[in-house]
Each structure stands twice: as structure tokens, then as C-alpha cells.
Amino acid sequence: xxxxxxxxxxxxxxxxxxxxxxxxxxxxxxxxxxxxxxxxxxxxxxxxxxxxxxxxxxxxxxxxxxxxxxxxxxxxxxxxxxxxxxxxxxxxxxxxxxxxxxxxxxxxxxxxxxxxxxxxxxxxxxxxxxxxxxxxxxxxxxxxxxxxxxxxxxxxxxxxxxxxxxxxxxxxxxxxxxxxxxxxxxxxxxxxxxxxxxxxxxxxxxxxxxxxxxxxxxxxxxxxxxxxxxxxxxxxxxxxxxxxxxxxxxxxxxxxxxxxxxxxxxxxxxxxxxxxxxxxxxxxxxxxxxxxxxxxxxxxxxxxxxxxxxxxxxxxxxxxxxxxxxxxxxxxxxxxxxxxxxxxx
Amino acid sequence: xxxxxxxxxxxxxxxxxxxxxxxxxxxxxxxxxxxxxxxxxxxxxxxxxxxxxxxxxxxxxxxxxxxxxxxxxxxxxxxxxxxxxxxxxxxxxxxxxxxxxxxxxxxxxxxxxxxxxxxxxxxxxxxxxxxxxxxxxxxxxxxxxxxxxxxxxxxxxxxxxxxxxxxxxxxxxxxxxxxxxxxxxxxxxxxxxxxxxxxxxxxxxxxxxxxxxxxxxxxxxxxxxxxxxxxxxxxxxxxxx
Ligand SMILES: Nc1ncnc2c1ncn2[C@@H]1O[C@H](COP(=O)(O)OP(=O)(O)O)[C@@H](O)[C@H]1O
Ligand SMILES: [Mg+2]
Numbered sequence: 001x002x003x004x005x006x007x008x009x010x011x012x013x014x015x016x017x018x019x020x021x022x023x024x025x026x027x028x029x030x031x032x033x034x035x036x037x038x039x040x041x042x043x044x045x046x047x048x049x050x051x052x053x054x055x056x057x058x059x060x061x062x063x064x065x066x067x068x069x070x071x072x073x074x075x076x077x078x079x080x081x082x083x084x085x086x087x088x089x090x091x092x093x094x095x096x097x098x099x100x101x102x103x104x105x106x107x108x109x110x111x112x113x114x115x116x117x118x119x120x121x122x123x124x125x126x127x128x129x130x131x132x133x134x135x136x137x138x139x140x141x142x143x144x145x146x147x148x149x150x151x152x153x154x155x156x157x158x159x160x161x162x163x164x165x166x167x168x169x170x171x172x173x174x175x176x177x178x179x180x181x182x183x184x185x186x187x188x189x190x191x192x193x194x195x196x197x198x199x200x201x202x203x204x205x206x207x208x209x210x211x212x213x214x215x216x217x218x219x220x221x222x223x224x225x226x227x228x229x230x231x232x233x234x235x236x237x238x239x240x241x242x243x244x245x246x247x248x249x250x251x252x253x254x255x256x257x258x259x260x261x262x263x264x265x266x267x268x269x270x271x272x273x274x275x276x277x278x279x280x281x282x283x284x285x286x287x288x289x290x291x292x293x294x295x296x297x298x299x300x301x302x303x304x305x306x307x308x309x310x311x312x313x314x315x316x317x318x319x320x321x322x323x324x325x326x327x328x329x330x331x332x333x334x335x336x337x338x339x340x341x342x343x344x345x
Numbered sequence: 346x347x348x349x350x351x352x353x354x355x356x357x358x359x360x361x362x363x364x365x366x367x368x369x370x371x372x373x374x375x376x377x378x379x380x381x382x383x384x385x386x387x388x389x390x391x392x393x394x395x396x397x398x399x400x401x402x403x404x405x406x407x408x409x410x411x412x413x414x415x416x417x418x419x420x421x422x423x424x425x426x427x428x429x430x431x432x433x434x435x436x437x438x439x440x441x442x443x444x445x446x447x448x449x450x451x452x453x454x455x456x457x458x459x460x461x462x463x464x465x466x467x468x469x470x471x472x473x474x475x476x477x478x479x480x481x482x483x484x485x486x487x488x489x490x491x492x493x494x495x496x497x498x499x500x501x502x503x504x505x506x507x508x509x510x511x512x513x514x515x516x517x518x519x520x521x522x523x524x525x526x527x528x529x530x531x532x533x534x535x536x537x538x539x540x541x542x543x544x545x546x547x548x549x550x551x552x553x554x555x556x557x558x559x560x561x562x563x564x565x566x567x568x569x570x571x572x573x574x575x576x577x578x579x580x581x582x583x584x585x586x
Contacts (some may be wrong), residue, residue, distance in 0.1 A: 010480075205448075212438055212449045219436045223502055224424040224451025232440060 009194060009203025011064075011211070013282040013330045030188050042184040043252070049187050050248035053194040055272045055288035056281055057241030062270075063278030064202055065234050067126065068216035071133030072242040072269050074140050077261035078111060079104035079243030080226035080250040081144070081159070084168040097172040105243050112239030113232065119229045120235070129163050137261050144258035164257030171251040178251065187248055194241060198281050203235075210234065242269075264285075264307060268295075271314045277324020281300040286326050351376040351537050352397065352506055356481075359392055359405035359561075366392040367403070368561040374506075374539060379532040381548045382541045384558035384571075385581060386585075390541040392431050393558065394508050398430050399423050410506070425451065429504030433511050433541070435488075437495040441488070443479035450502030462503030463533055469497045472527050484543055490522040506537045513547055525550040545573070 014023065033042055054072055062068045083100040090096025115136060119129055148161025171178040173185065178186045192233050201207055212220040213227050221227045250256050261266065269288075276287025284329060291310060297307035321328045351372040359367040366389045374380050382390050395401045397408060399420035407416045415423050438446050447470075452458070458466060470477060473493035483494060492512060499507065509528075515520040521544060529551050532538050542548055548555060548569060555572040557565040565571075565578050572578055 046501075172452075208445055211445065215438045215440050216436055218400065219432070219438065220449070221420045222424055222430050223449055223498070226419070226421045240535055245575075260406050289443055 003200070006200040007202045009199075009207075011202040011207055012199050013280050013326075019120075023103070027192065031185075032085045033184060034045045036068060039180040042181055044182045044296065046187040046248075046252055047296060048289050049191045049274070050252060051245050051269070051292050052191045052285055052288050054242040054245035054269055055284050056194055057238030058269045058273050059281055060198055060201065060234055060241075061209070061238040061285040063280070063284070064207065064210045065231060066212060066217075067231055067235070068129040068130045068270070069133040070266055071135070071137035071271060072238065073111060073261050074133070074137035075108040075239040075242035075260075076246035076249065076265075077137070077140055077144070077256070079108050080114055080246035080256040080260065081165060082107050083247050083250055084165045084256060085154045085157050087169040088165075088167070089155040091156075091169060094172060094174045097169055099320070100169075101171070101247055104247055105240055108239045108243030109236055111207070112236045116232045116235035116239075120231045123228070134263075134266055137266050138263065141258045141261040144261065156272045160257075162258055164255050165250075168250045168254045168256065170246075170254070172181075183252065187252075190248065194244065195281065195285055198241075202281065206230070206233075207265075221315075224320060241317065268310075271310060275314060275317045275325060277327025278319075279323065281325050281329070283324055283326030283330065349424060350374060351374050351411055353409040354397070355407050355409075357393075358404045359389075359396055359401060360404055367396060370406070370558075370561075370563055372556065372563070374537060376537055377532070377535055379528065379538045379551055379553055381552035381555045381569075382539060382558060382564065383545075383548060383555060384564070388558040389561040390558055391510055392561075394430060394510050394539075394541065396430060397423075397508060398487070405474075421451070423568075424502065424504070427505035427507065429499040429502055429506065430508040431495045431499055431512060433482070433514070434498060435491050435495055435563075437483050437498060438490050439482070439484040439491075441483060443475060443481055445475070446483055446498050447475070447477050447501050450498060458501070460504035461535065462500070463483065464535060465536060466497070466500045466503070466532075468530065469493075469500050469527060472523070472530075473497055473511050477483060487514050493524070496524075498547060502532075504536075506539065507531070509538065509540045511541050511543060513542065513544055521547055522550065523582055549573075 008020070014020070033045065037045065054076055058069060058072050082104040083097070086103045087097045087100035090099060124132065137150075144159060145162050147159035148160070148163065152161070171183065176182070202210065209220065209225055209230060212223070213230060217227050238275045249260070251326065252254060272291050273284050273287040275291060276283035276285075278284065295306045295310055298309060317325055350373045352372065354370055354372045357367055357370040357372070370393060372393070384389060384390055384395070396403050399415075399418060403416065407414055409415065409426060410423065410426055412489065413426070415426065418426075421529050438449065441449070473490070473496070475490070475494060475497050486494060492515070496509065496512060516524065525547050528538055528540065532551075540551070552569050554567065555569055556563055557572060557578050559581055564581070565575055567575070
């Protein structure tokens with residue numbers, strides 16, 4: 001019961017039974033995907049979904065804690081590259097990919113912990129944080145970009161410079177290899193668990209402290225909290241979630257290039273979060289899915305201007321819905337009859 | 346001198362550039378006292394509180410809480426050792442609901458407040474007319490309720506010493522009196538309270554002893570009657586010849 005209350009608590013959109021009924025229907029619909037989607041389509045949907053953990057992590061950090069990171073792609077890249085190195089070197093070992101996952105996520109946790117420690121314990125001003133985080137991502141990009149030569153290999157895996165790392169192994173658990181429909185199920189599961197986990201976190205007592213820190217860090221500290229440690233904890237969680245997206249990405253496409261850590265990619269998570277509304281997880285989940293779908297559809301149709309369109313959308317949203325589209329819609333719905341229905345459940 | 350001091354400072358000093366905000370302050374607050382700190386604007390009252398809470402580090406001198414030297418401790422540790430502060434400008438969480446404000450303070454892992462703290466907290470809620478379950482955003486409260494909300498929020502953390510920086514700023518005379526009564530009652534119940542206050546009527550209502558700060562230093566200390574009769578205090582503070 002206590003755990004259920006964490007899921008239905010007030011810090012995200014949707015508390016009523018009707019909401020949860022719709023939510024379960026949606027999940028069932030995703031799970032029944034193979035009934036209404038070809039394997040190719042399922043693979044596309046996997047792609048729209050796989051960035052959600054990174055978006056949700058940034059939502060926790062920025063929306064709930066008030067700390068904007070512009071460099072979540074650094075962790076995306078660290079996990080992706082490390083998975084490629086470990087799983088690539090253990091090719092043939094049925095547990096190599098799992099070890100690659102564990103290694104990639106552990107590296108994200110360690111790097112974000114060290115980096116975050118220096119930022120938060122030095123009490124770096126809040127507006128410096130986005131710059132520092134972005135710098136880390138760009139440094140990694142630059143470093144990886146110059147690894148084109150043959151000497152840049154780890155064991156049997158070539159880093160590949162701007163051509164990227166290719167032939168990254170599928171995810172695999174023993175004899176079970178994940179691609180097509182099975183990979184799709186695995187992504188749906190990871191995204192669902194990430195979302196529900198974040199939701200439980202924001203509704204826990206720690207979540208309330210996050211909101212307090214967002215509004216007034218000093219006041220929060222003077223209520224007895226070590227805000228440095230709390231911000232660091234959320235920073236690490238966000239880093240690991242970004243790493244999770246990086247893992248899913250390389251397992252989906254079997255390659256990664258340094259431009260995944262570049263300026264354009266770094267801006268995208270910020271856009272997904274801002275467009276939906278950074279103050280609510282569900283809003284961010286919806287907008288990250290929708291925007292990835294739009295970008296992917298536009299660019300796979302050969303449209304050169306996908307990013308321009310997404311950027312334009314960001315500007316329009318910031319002008320007309322500064323709190324984000326989904327958050328604004330949900331708030332207005334709350335005021336109307338439909339919402340009453342929703343709440344009564 | 347049988348009562349034991351709960352908050353003590355020795356030779357406390359703080360400068361901001363060329364400005365001496367606190368100098369040579371030896372404060373000694375016995376456990377269970379309600380002390381008022383008065384002094385003209387810029388006398389260093391808020392700075393003294395900031396030093397006690399660890400918002401600023403002193404340039405020299407020491408701070409003791411329950412005989413423990415807390416001079417080097419970070420703020421949150423001092424709060425866990427029993428300090429609670431409300432700011433001069435209201436700093437309840439205006440974007441959060443009343444309930445979220447009251448649920449915000451740190452609770453020990455064992456869960457909850459001691460029975461004494463719980464009693465004080467519940468008393469403050471009921472006399473201040475605050476609803477612990479209210480989902481009204483704090484920003485929609487009238488000013489006096491916001492002031493009371495911040496006090497109640499700090500009491501929810503179960504402090505042993507309450508530092509209030511001008512808690513009645515902007516309150517009507519009745520609201521001021523109500524605040525005074527609540528503080529009086531909490532103090533009768535054993536809570537140590539230090540209040541920075543401008544309103545002399547309020548000081549008369551609540552205080553046993555008064556400390557006068559002037560240009561960062563303790564200028565005078567004594568009972569309310571002593572202080573208000575003190576010629577120099579009248580001159581520098583009350584603005585009377
Ligand atoms: N953060 C600060 N930086 C620089 N000067 C400060 C700061 N805080 C206070 N002061 C100065 O210290 C002196 C004491 O201020 P303060 O403690 O706020 O006085 P009071 O609360 O008694 O009105 C004033 O001259 C004020 O300008
Ligand atoms: Mg002041």
C-alpha cells in the first residue's frame with residue numbers, strides 16, 4: 001500500500017483511477033505491439049522510447065531540483081562506448097553484453113559522482129552548472145573525435161574517431177539475444193521501470209525535499225538537509241538514467257559516433273524536457289516520445305530541417321506555454337469537467 | 346547562575362569588506378529563556394543570526410550550542426543539533442502547498458518529533474490556524490499566515506532553540522499580539538527562543554531579558570525595565586533624548 005501511494009502521489013500528473021486505467025491500457029497496448037506492428041515498426045518505436053530514461057533523469061534534475069544540466073549526453077556516450085568496448089571484447093561470451101551494461105552504468109555513476117561532487121560541494125553557482133556539464137560532454141566528444149587511428153583501440157575494439165564505433169553487439173542474456181520484437185519488449189520494460197521508479201522517487205520524502213531545494217536551497221539546508229549530498233544523489237541518478245539511454249541506443253543501432261555527445265545532441269534532452277514541461281515526469285515522457293518520433297520521421301524522410309523544426313517548436317512553446325505544453329494542458333483539463341471526471345475516477 | 350547556557354558565543358567577529366557587522370560579541374543564552382535582541386537598522390542583528398546558523402562563517406570567535414563548539418559545523422548539522430531559524434524576509438516555500446511546507450523539515454530516521462516537540466508543533470498549528478493537510482499554495486496565504494507558516498514549519502523540525510528574525514514585520518497589532526502570545530506559551534513550555542524585534546510593545550509583552558546591539562557589538566543587556574530606562578539605549582535606539 002505504501003509503495004502504491006508513492007506511485008499515485010501528487011508530484012506527477014494523474015492520481016485518479018481513470019488515469020491509471022488509461023495508463024494500464026496504454027501499457028497493454030505497447031505490450032501487444034507485435035500484434036499491430038511489424039518488426040521494423042517495433043524497432044522504430046523502440047527508438048522513440050529509448051531516450052526516455054535520459055529525459056526523465058534530466059526532468060528530475062532540472063524540473064524537480066532546479067539544477068539544469070546541458071551535458072547529459074556525456075553519460076549517454078560513456079555508457080554507449082563502454083558497452084561497445086566491453087561487449088565487443090567479450091564477443092562470443094553469452095554474458096559479455098550484461099557485463100558491458102553493468103560496466104557502462106557503473107562508469108556513469110562514478111563519473112557523475114566525481115564531477116557532481118566538485119560542482120555541488122564547491123557550491124558552484126547554479127547558472128554555472130549547465131556550462132560545466134556541457135563542457136564535459138564537448139571534451140569527451142573532442143577526445144573521441146581524434147581516435148581515428150589504428151592505435152586507438154581497446155583490445156579488439158576500434159574507437160574509430162568521427163566514423164564512430166561500429167559492430168557493437170546486441171544485448172544478450174545467456175542464449176537470449178535481443179533484437180526486433182524481443183529488443184522492443186526489453187526497451188518497453190526498461191522505460192516503464194524507469195518511469196515508475198522516478199515517479200516513486202518524486203513522491204517520496206526525498207522528492208518533497210527536491211522541490212524545497214528547487215525553490216530555496218538555503219531555506220532547505222536550514223531545515224536540516226545536506227543539500228549538497230541531495231543534489232549530488234539526483235545528479236548521479238540522472239547520469240545513470242542517461243547512461244541507460246546510451247546503452248539502449250548502441251544496442252538498437254550497433255554503433256555510436258562522437259557526434260552523439262556533441263552540441264546538437266546535448267541540446268535535444270533540454271528541448272524534450274522544456275517542451276513537455278519540466279515540472280512533471282509524465283509531461284516529459286510524452287514530449288520526449290513525440291519529439292523523437294517527429295525528428296526520426298522527418299529525418300528518415302530525408303528532411304534536412306528536422307532540427308530546425310524542433311528548434312522552432314521549442315521557441316514557440318517557450319513563448320506561448322512557458323511551463324510546457326503537456327503541463328499546461330493537464331492543468332487546464334483539471335479545471336474542466338473532464339478533469340472532475342478524472343479526479344473522481 | 347545555576348541555569349545552563351544553551352547558546353553561547355565568545356568574542357564573535359564578522360566583517361564584510363570594510364564593514365564590521367559583528368564585533369566582540371559574547372552572548373550567553375540560558376536554556377529556556379526568551380531573549381529579545383534589539384538595535385537600530387544595520388546594528389548586526391541578522392548577521393549575528395547568520396553566524397549562529399552557519400550561513401556566514403565568523404572571522405574569529407566561537408559559537409557553542411549545548412556546550413558543543415559548532416563554529417565549524419555546516420548549517421544542516423547545527424539544525425539537526427537543535428537550531429531553528431526564520432528569516433527576516435519570509436522564506437516559507439511560496440510555490441509549495443501549506444502541507445508541503447509543513448512536511449519539508451528534516452525528520453530523524455526513527456521517524457518524527459519527540460513528544461515535547463510534537464506538542465509544541467501541534468500547539469502552534471492550532472493557535473496559528475494552519476491546516477496541516479491544506480493543498481493551498483503558500484503564496485495564496487495572507488502575509489501574517491505566511492509568517493506563521495514559516496514559524497510552524499521550523500517548529501515541525503523539532504528545534505530546541507528557535508531564532509526568529511523580526512517575526513512580526515508587517516503584522517497588524519492584533520496579529521503581533523497573537524504571535525507574542527504563542528511565543529510566550531512555547532517558551533513557558535521550555536523552548537528557548539531568541540527574537541530580533543523592533544516593536545517595543547512586543548518586546549515588553551514577551552521578553553525577560555533584552556540584548557541591545559549597536560554597531561555590531563553588545564551595547565547593553567538587562568531586563569526590559571532596565572533597558573527601556575537606560576538613557577543611552579533610549580538615545581541610540583528609541584530615538585529619544
Ligand atoms: N552579506 C553581506 N554583505 C555585505 N555587507 C553585509 C552583508 N550582510 C550584512 N551586511 C552589513 O552588515 C551590517 C549589519 O547588517 P545586519 O546584520 O543585516 O543588520 P540588522 O539586521 O541589525 O539590521 C550592515 O552594515 C550591513 O550592510
Ligand atoms: Mg536584520
